[in-house]
Amino acid sequence: MTELTKLGVKAIRDGVRAGDFTAREVAESFNSAVAAAAELNAFIVTTPDHALAAADAADKARADGKKLGAMAGVPIGMKDLFATHGVQTTAASHILEGFEPQYESTVSQNLWDAGAGMLGKLNLDQFAMGSSNETSYFGNVASPWRKDGTNAAMSPGGSSGGSSSAVAARIAPAATGTDTGGSIRQPAAFTGICGIKPTYGRCSRWGVVAFASSLDQAGPMARSVEDCAIMLGAMAGFDPKDATSLQMDVPDWEGALSADLKGKKVGIPKEYRMEGTDQAILDSWEQGKAWLKDAGAEIVDISLPHTKYALPAYYIIAPAEASSNLARYDGVRYGLRDLPEGAGLQDMYAETRAAGFGDEVKRRILIGTYVLSAGFYDAYYNQAQKVRALVARDFEQAWAECDVILAPTTPTASFPLGSLEDDPLTMYLNDVFAVPASLAGLPAMSVPAMLNSDGLPLGLQLVGKPFDEQTVLDAGLAIQQRAAFDHAPEKWW
Amino acid sequence: MSVDKQTVAKIASLARIKMGDDELEHLVPELNNILEWVEQLGEVDVEGIEPMSAVIPNRLRLRDDVIDADPKTAGGRRDDVLANAPAAEHGFFGVPKVIE
Amino acid sequence: MSNYRIQGQTGDWEVVIGLEVHAQVTSSAKLFSGASTAFGAEPNSQVSLVDAAMPGMLPVPNRECIRQAVRTGMAIEAEIHKWSRFDRKNYFYADLPQGYQISQLYHPIVGEGQLTIEADDKSGIPEDKVIGIERIHVEQDAGKLMHDQHPTMSYVDLNRSGVALMEIVSKPDMTSPAEAGAYVRKLRSILRYVGSCDGNMEEGSMRADVNVSVRKVGAEELGTRTETKNVNSVRFVMQVIEYEANRQVDVLESGGTVDQETRLFDVATGTTRTMRSKEDAHDYRYFPDPDLLPLVLEDDFLADCRASLPELPDAKRTRYEQELGLTPYNARELTAEVETFGRFETLLAVTAAKIGKPEAKVATQVANWALSVAPGVVKGLGEEANLANSTPEAQATILAMQDKGEISGGQAKEIYEIVLREGGDPETIADEKGLKQVSDTGAIEAAIDEILANNQDKVEQYKGGKDKLFGFFVGQTMKAMQGKANPAVVNQILKDKLG
C-alpha cells in the first residue's frame, strides 16, 4: 500500500472516495507521524481524536452512500490563530495559554463541514508577528529542511511556520495559514510548499485572532497547487459575521484549473529587482519567466513604482492596528491574569500584558501606540495609508498591461534559527516582496521553484487581480508542472 | 522623530505594558531604528491622495435589527462568556476594586 | 442672551455651557451584535461573544441604529453625511472589553444642526433661542461596574456593552442653567417624537456630559472648561452648572486656575469632584476601525428616513396655533410630550366626528378639556380615579353633550367624575342622575315670567338704561331652575321679553 503520509489533499480525497484506503487509516498514519515529529515543534497541541472522529464520519458517510465533502477524509493542521471550540487557542502567546474558545472560527467550521479533521493546533509566531517562527511562547518551530552538510536548525518562515514545517515534513497533507504581510507565502517558499492568500475578504476573519484587521487573510498551505485550490474552495465564502467579507460566490477553482496560459500576460515588475536579493533568487525568477512563456503566456515588463515604500508603510499600519486589536488581552475576561498583591486595575493590566506578551509583540504594540499617539497620527498613520493607496494604485495601473504578476516570494532562502534574532529590521525585510500584495488586498501565491546551492527551497510568487484567484492558481500550476519540484527534506526528526 | 527613554516609558504606560529600566533602555535604539526607517515614507509625494479606507472596493454591509438572529453573535450565553474568566462570581467578571 | 451672572468679588462672570448628550438608540439588538438591549436583565445575560471582545470577534453594524441616527439628524435640520466612518477610541478600562470604543471622530454620520428653545420669562429666557448642534455620531455604550458588592473587587456587567448610542454634541451656545435645562428637555422631546430614543433618563437612556467654563462678562476668550460626566436628569444638569460655575469663579478669584478635567457629579451633595479613574486617559489614539468599511448611505435609504419622520414639535405647535386656533400656551403644553399630543389628537378626532364639526371648530374646547378640566377632575379624585375608564369615546361624548347644550360645564365635570370612578356611558349617567340642562323653552319661559312679574321695579330700571340688571335676571332664572337651565336659552328668552 502507498505510504499514506506522502499523499496530498487531492490524493487522499480521491483515494477515500474510491475506497483505496479508509479515512481512518489516513488519520492514523498522520496522527503517528505527528506524534513522531515532536522535534519540529510544529504543533502546540495535538488533537488525534478530532482527526479520527472526522475520518470515521467520512468513512461512515461513504459506507452509507452519501456524497462526500470536498475535504472528506483529509486531516489537516490548524494554525493556532483560529479559534477552535473547546480546544486551546493561544496565538502562540502566554497571555492566551489555556484559553478554550466556546466558539469555532468560520474558516475552521467550513473545513469541518467539508469533512476535514484536525491533527492539532499549529505553532506560529506569537500573534502572527514574525517571519521566522522564533517569537512563539511555545518555542521555535524548526524547518524539516537543513542546509546541505549542516545540522543547524533552519527557520520554517513565519508566521505560519508550524503550518509550513508540518506540511513540508509530511506530517500533515495541508494546513491553514494566515497572511498579514506574507505569512503564508514566505514560509511556503522557505519550505518548498505552496500557499495562497486569497483576495482580502474571501475567507472570513470571524474567529481568527486578529493581528492587523485590514490585512489579515486566511489561506491554505499544501504541497500542490491543486491541493491549495481544493482547500481554499472549502475555506472561502461569504460570512455575514464579518463586515469585510466578500459577498460573492466561491468559484470552482479546482474544476477550472488550467496550466494553459495562452492569451495571458505576465507582468515582471522591475522594482522587485532589489539590492540584497540572492543571485539564486534572481535566477529562479528568470527560470519562472521561461516556464510561464513555455505555458503560452506573454511576458511584459511593468512598473510598480511605490514598491520600495510598501514595507515601511506596512510597518506602520500593521503595528497600529495590532496595538488596538491586542488591547483586549487585559486579564479581565479570559487568558492570563497577573495580579500582584494589592495591585489596582491598571496595574493588573500592565503586569498581565508584560508577562503575557513576548518581546516582538511588545515591540510592535509600542510602535503602533506611538504612531497613533497625539500629534503623530498624520505624520505616520495617515501618511502610511496614503502610501498604501499609491501602492494599490500601482497594481491597478499594472492590470492594464498584464493579468498576473510574477516575482520572487522572498529575497533569500531560509536562514538558521537565531541568526537574525537581534536584528528586527533585517528580519522585516524578509517580507519585502510579499507585503505589496497584502497592502492592496490582492490574491497572491507562492509555489516552489527549485533548490538553491545549499539545497534549500526557493519559491516564486504570483500576484493576481482582485477576485482572480483562478489566474494565480493557473499560473502556479504552469510553474508546478515545469518545475517538477518533488524534493522532500531528509527526515532527521 | 526619535524617541528617548522617557517617551518609550510613556508609550509603554499608554499601552499598559509594565517595563523595567533595562527593557526601556534596550528598546530605545530598537524603536529608533525602526522609526528612522519608516520615516522614508515622508519622501513620497501624496498630494491629493486620500488615505486608503477599503482595501477592496466594497462598502459596509448592515445587519437587520433582530435579537439573537445568529447564535454565534447572540446574547443569552453567559456561561460561554464567563467560561474562561480568571475571576467570575455571581455572573459577573471580577476585577480589582476600582475607585472612580 | 441670558442675564444669568455670577457675582464675584472682582466683578460679574458669565457662564458658557456645551452639552454632549448620550442618547440610547431605540433598537432591539445592539449596535454591532445580535444581543438584546432590553433594560434590567440578569448580569451578563445579554452579552454576545462580540460584546465580550472574545478573540477574533468582529462588529457588523445594525441598520436600525444607523437609520435612527439619520432620522434624528434630519429632525434637527442637520446635514447628513452620506459618507461616514467608524473610528476606534482606545483606552483601558474594565467596562470596555475591546480596549477601545467604536465611535466616530473624523467623519460623523450627522453634521451641523440646531434646535430652538422657547422663551420662558420665569426661567430667565427672554426670547426663543437657537442652540447650535455640532454633530451627532453613533458609538457603542460601555459595560457597567459595580463597586459595592465585594470588599476588594469591582464587578463587571457587560449587558450594556455595545448598546448603540447617539452622541449629540451641542455648540457652547448656552449661558445659563435654565437654557441648558430647556435644551435637554427640547432635545428629549425631539428624540421621543422621532422615536430614536425613549428618553428615559432614570434608566440611563439619556445622559449628558456637561461642559462648563466661566469668563468675565464681556470677555472674548473662553475660559478653561471642565466636563462633568454622565449626568442623568435635567435638574442635575442645572445643578452641575450652578455648582461648577460658582466653583470655577471661586478658584479664579482666589488666584487659581481651572484644570481642564473630567469630573463626577455627586447626587447626594449636589457637588462635583475630579474623576480619578480617567485622569490619564487623554491620548485616545483614534484611528479608523479596520474591521469596518466606510458607511455609505444610499439616496433611497435617506428618502425612506425622511419620509418616516413625524411632524416635529415646532411644526406641530405652529399648526396648533394657526390651524386649530389654540392659544400659544395651550399649543406649547400639548406638544411638549409625545403622550400628551397623542392623547389630544385622538380625543380631538373622536370629538369632532361625534359633534360633526371640523376639528378646528372644537379644538379649543378639547384643548381646555385636555389640559385643565379633565386633569382637574382626575386630581380631585386622587386614588379613586380609574384612568382606564377615561376612554376617548367617553370624553368625546361628554364634550359633545356640552357642545349641544345638553349639559353645563359643571355637569360635564360631575359626569366625568362618575365615569372615572365607576365607568359607564356618560349619556346614561346624565339621564339617570338628572345631570342635564333644561332647554325646554316652556319651563324656562314660565320661570322667567314669574321673575319678571315679581320684579317690576327692576324691569323698569332696566328698560330705563340700567343694562347691568340683565345679569340679575339671568341669575334669578338659573336659581329658579336649580342651575339646570341652558344659559343660552335663558339669555335668548330674557332678551326677547325685555325688548
Ligand SMILES: [Mg+2]
Ligand atoms: Mg464626552
Ligand SMILES: [Zn+2]
Ligand atoms: Zn461618547
